[in-house]
Each structure stands twice: as structure tokens, then as C-alpha cells.
Amino acid sequence: MNRLFIYLLTTGVFLTATSELIIAGILTAIADDLHISLGAAGQLITSYSLAFAIGTPIVVTLTSRIGQKRVLTGALIVFIAGSLVAFASAHYWLLLLSRLILGVSSGVFLVVTFSSVAKLVPTEKTGSAIGTVILGFSSAMIVGVPIGIAITASFSWQTIFLLLALFSLLILFTLIRYLPDIEGDAPVSFRQQIRLLGNPIIIGGLFLTFFRETGTSIMYTYLTPFLQTILHLKTAEIGMTILALGVFGVIGSRLGGSLVDKWGASRLIFAGLAVHAASVSLLPAFTASVAIDLALIAVMVFAMFATAPAIQTFYIQLAPQSANLLLGINTSVVHVGLAVGAGMGGLLANETSTVLYNPWLAGMLVALGFAAAVGTVSIRKKAALASQARS
Template sequence: MDFRVFVLAIAAFVVGMVELIIGGILPFIAEDLNVSVGAAGQLITVFALTFAISGPVLLSLTTKIERKRLYLGALAVFFFANLLAYVSPNFEMLITVRVVTAMSAALITVLSLTIAPKIVKPEYRSRSIGIITMGVSSSLVLGVPIGVLVGDLFGWRMLFLLIALLTLIAGVIIFYFLEPIKPEHITSLRQQIASLKSKKIFSAHIVTLLILAGHYTLYGYFAPFLEATLGLEPFWVSVAFFVFGISAVTGGGVGGWLTDRIGPQKTVISFIILFAIVLFLLPLSTHSSMLFPLVLVIWGMLSWSIAPAQQSYLIQTAPETSDIQQSVNTSALQFGIAAGSAFGGLVVQQTSVEATAWAGSMLVILALVFALYSFRKPGKAAPWGLE
């Protein structure tokens, strides 16, 4: 595998870490800037919504810009935004900076996903996407514990300075080792928006949204789930999150490898079915100390293993607008996280925290319906698997 893919993955990890790292330092920010913890929590909401909306828009507006130059420009904006976050004197300044940070992070993430498959041999395309996915997933999983650790030792502002430094290092490496990449398909904004009218493509994006919504219906309330079903103390809850995190990070690589072997459509169908089953069985597995860790690991791997197959499917289905489709799919992921967290809250209020797993499973089954619909709609001939 080309080492430049790993550099792009590191950059994706750095920008992705900014999103949820706030969750671990909310009390520090609230106290320092004299706001409530609830108000500070809006820093996460604002980031997610900005990220989801701005990704496709910015990619559409920059279709004619050479990819390496655009990537370095986005990294530069991200670098200075984090420096501004480090010196923010008040909450209003910080939330404004979060908007700029989210916009640049969205562009960097989708550029990483679109550049990676272009700099490797065709047979490694899905695996390269899987490696980028590993970078994104690991940032989402590890962001909170890193935030807690660094924030407690050095203060919350030091986190943004550290991220700025890592961004600078990634930018220097990309400047020296990544060759210029011209946009392969220059399409107008109207054409790119029109491509979403395709039921085959639109339903594929819905699949991503529903899978992440189903996942976060439980994952957003996993700590109280563990306390209610297993009576775990905080230390063992942290251990469970760590085990899940390691599994999730490896899932992107596994999904990319399998997609290259059997094709994206077979991978998506197989993983969705298994994902729905695992979510349904998770509450039942808590009665066995041997079975629960196994189900937890499988759940963690599946949570991010479908992403490379989804991205590969979009590339082969709409190659002329593949960049914008990958951007929209990343936005669908963000909307899925927000929708799943909100839905999980309703489930907890109306029923019980244990029911979040079954509710999430139902959303994943619905994703299977949309996946089958998308795959059976007429479209371009697929180079892999079934069509």
C-alpha cells in the first residue's frame, strides 16, 4: 500500500478528532468561558451540522482546483482555526471558530477519501478507502478519552494547539510527497445536485444514514446501557469503550479488504444483515460473561466496516460525480450520528436503555431494504460482484 495513503489517513484522523474531542473537555470549557455545560455541548452540534452541510457545497465550489493545492489550502485554514480556538477569549469566538474548523475538516475528509483511491493501483482502491475510514473512525472513537487526558493534564486550550501542530506536520509531509492531482471530472454544481435525483444513488446515501443512525441509537447511550445491564463501574465501562474502539478501528481495514475480494454490493448486504443480528443479540448477550465480549468486538468491527464498501459502490455507480457522492455520503454519516443520538434519547425516555439496541437493529434492517432497492435499480455495469 502506498505510504501516502497512510499520510492522508493521519490527516483525516487529526481533523476528525476535533469533532468529538470537545465531549471530554466540556466541563473545562464551560468553567473557563463562564457558560453552562449544556451551552458548551452546542459546540458538538454546531460542528456536526456544519460538517454535514458544508462538505458537498465546498467540494462543488472547488471542482476546478487542483487537488493537492486545495488539500493544502484546507489544511492551512484548519491550522489557523485551531490556533484561534487556542486563544479564544469567549464562547462566541469559540463557536464561530468551530464553524470554520468544521468546514475545513469536511473538505479535508472528503478529499482524503477521493484522493486515496486515485494514487493506488485499482486492486487496492477499496483498501485505500478502508485505511482512510480507519483514520476517521479511530478519531471519533479515541477523541473523547484523548480530550479527557490532555485536558485534565494541560488544560482544554492545549488540545487545539496540539491539533494545530499535528496539522502542520501533516501538511509538510503532503507538500513534499504528494504529487499534483488534477480533477478528473469537472461538473457543474447543477449537474452534481441533479445526480442526487437518481433513486439508485440517493437510496445508497440513505443506507449510510440509517446504518449510522442504528449504530448511534445504542452507542450514544452505551455507558448507561452497560451500567443498567451489567452493573459495570466506571473503570470497566472505560474498558468496554476501549475494546469497542480498537475493534472499530480495525473494521475499516477489514471492510476495505473484503470489498476488494468479493465486491461492494455483496459486502454491504452481508455486513448489514450481520450488523442487525448483532445489535439485536447484544442485550441478550449481557447474561453471559463469555458471549458479551465476543458480540461487543463484532459490533465494533461492523460499525465502520461498511463504509469502504459504500464508497466503492458510489465510485463504480457514478464515476463522473464520484467526488461529490463521497462527500454527500460523509454528510449522510454525520446526519446519521445526529439522528441516531436523538432517536436513542426518545427510546430511553419512552421505554428503557436496553431497548436502544433493538430500536437500532430495526433501523439497520430498514437500511437493508434501501440497499436492495439501490442495487436492483438500473445503472452502470459494476466491475465487481453483482449488479
């Protein structure tokens, strides 16, 4: 039965993730409809990320002691409201407001879902459960976004948000009716929270997340230009490539969750980051072969998604009683890294007038993430040995 609840929450993550990712695919349609510039439309993505990064840890911390079923349903209610605001948006400022609402509610739902599924399964199955949730996010890339683009072409971009609200309403009723009560985190004082965040193991983990996401964004934000200008793929070929990469992402997240349970979070983090850094760094060396570069990009995407369940599991294992707090902050760092990476990648592309060198910069940042992971795990092992010696 718990597996059914996990799939139900994963469906909710699919819907909330679609609301985040779809905007990039329909920017032109929104700009034309609201009579705004493409740059102004792009701020809809920025505003969502800022709301996600800033609002999520605040709300998660304030609600950490509340039963997680109540937080999940509350977040979904706010998400539905945000979707309806987007559906009714005839003006830019109203759509911008909806992005702020959707950013916070989606972030809270995602973080609390991670924490909840970890409490619904035995400890040895945490990785698989987290991998299933991430499957919802990766599925939004390969299913939700293309469907949203098709809906925009056939009806309007507003229709997407109406459908998201309606399907979320079904999920909400099902959660209220069937999801069992899941206890919140143990009470943690403000002083304990500060002490927790001052833990060098956690600080190292956050640096790992930041470097990894920055490196990912440097390459992934400019993946389409790379495929167009470096590998010279046509528009239809790029569409099929993105779809295929999404499939690799889905496989990676599913397999990654299973491998966490077998190998442990640390080993999978090491392996995933090493493969990620190597595959992306090799891209400029093999641009003469489209097949080799596409294979390397597929390996990169697989490694990205396979590592994600391990990182989430790592935080849950570090402080099970404060999982919401740590996952919320980690999620904020993810969005900061994505924003910084997009900026760094753009600066490099502007300075060199090409995206050929973006993979090298991306590989360097992911390698820094690997170094942060090594340092973090080393500190954790020393702390464990010291604790054993004292006992």
C-alpha cells in the same frame, strides 16, 4: 510511494477526526472553564456537525474542478486556523466559531482524501486504500481522544488544539513538498449534478447511509449508559471496554478495506449490515450475561467499521468523475443520520426510562438500511443489463 502518501493523508484524517471527537470527552472541563452550562457546551458538538453536514458538500462542489492537492492543503490551512482560534478561545462565542471552521475544513479534508486515495491506487485496490483512511478516524477514537483527555487533565483543554495545529502544520508542509498533483473531478454542469442526484441508485444509496447511521447513533450515543445501567459495569471497566471496542473498530476498518477488493463493495455491504443488525438486536435478550453482550457489542462495532470502506467505494465506483460531489453529500447524510439517531434514542430512553430497548430500535433502522441496499443493488444490476442490451 503512493502508499506513503495514503498514510500521510490518513494521519491528517486522524488529526481532524480527533478535533471532532475530543469535545465529547472534555465537555465538563470546557463548561467549567468558560462558566457555561453542560447543555451549552453540548452545542459545540451540534455546531460542528451542522457545519460539517452543510458546509462540506457546498465547498467540495465549488472546488471539485481544482487540483485535489490544492484543496487538501487549503482545507488543512483552514483547519490549522480553526485550531488556533480554539486555542485562543477565552469566550464561548469564539470557541463556537472555531467549531464551525473546524467542521467545514475537516469535512472537506476527509471527503477529498477519500477521492484522492482512490486516484492514487489501481481500481482493484480502492477498498484497501479507503479502509486505511477510515483507520485514521477509528484510531482517533482509541488514541486521540484518550490522549486529549489526559492533556486536559495535565495542562488545559486549549493545549489540545495548539498541538493539533502544530502537528497539522507538519502534515501541511509534507503534503506541499511531496504529494503529487491529483486532478480534480471532471467538469459537471449544474443540470448534470441534479440529474446525477436524481439517479435512483444514488438516492437508494443515500437512504442506506441514512438508515445505517441513524441506527448506529441510536445505540452508540447511549452505549455508556447501556454499559452502566444494563450491564452494570464500573467506570474503569467502561473505559477499558471503550478502548477494546476501538481496537475492534480499527481491525474492522482495515479488514473491511481488504475484503472490498476481494468480495466487491455490494457483497460486503450486505454482509456487514446483516451482522450489524443481528448483533445489536440480540443485545436485550442476553443482558443476563455480560460476556455475551460485550461480545455482541464488539461484533457490532467490527461490522460498523468493516462496512464503511465498502460504502465509500460504492459511491466512487458509481460516478468516478463526480466522486467528490457524491462523497460530500453522503458525508452530510451521515451527520444528519447521527443527529436523528441521537434524538430518537433519547426520546425512546425518556419514554421507557431505560436504554434497554435502544438496541431493538437500532436494529430496525439498520435492517431498513439493509433493505435499501438490496433495492439499490437490484436497480443497479437492472440498469447494467439494460445498458448491455442497448449496446
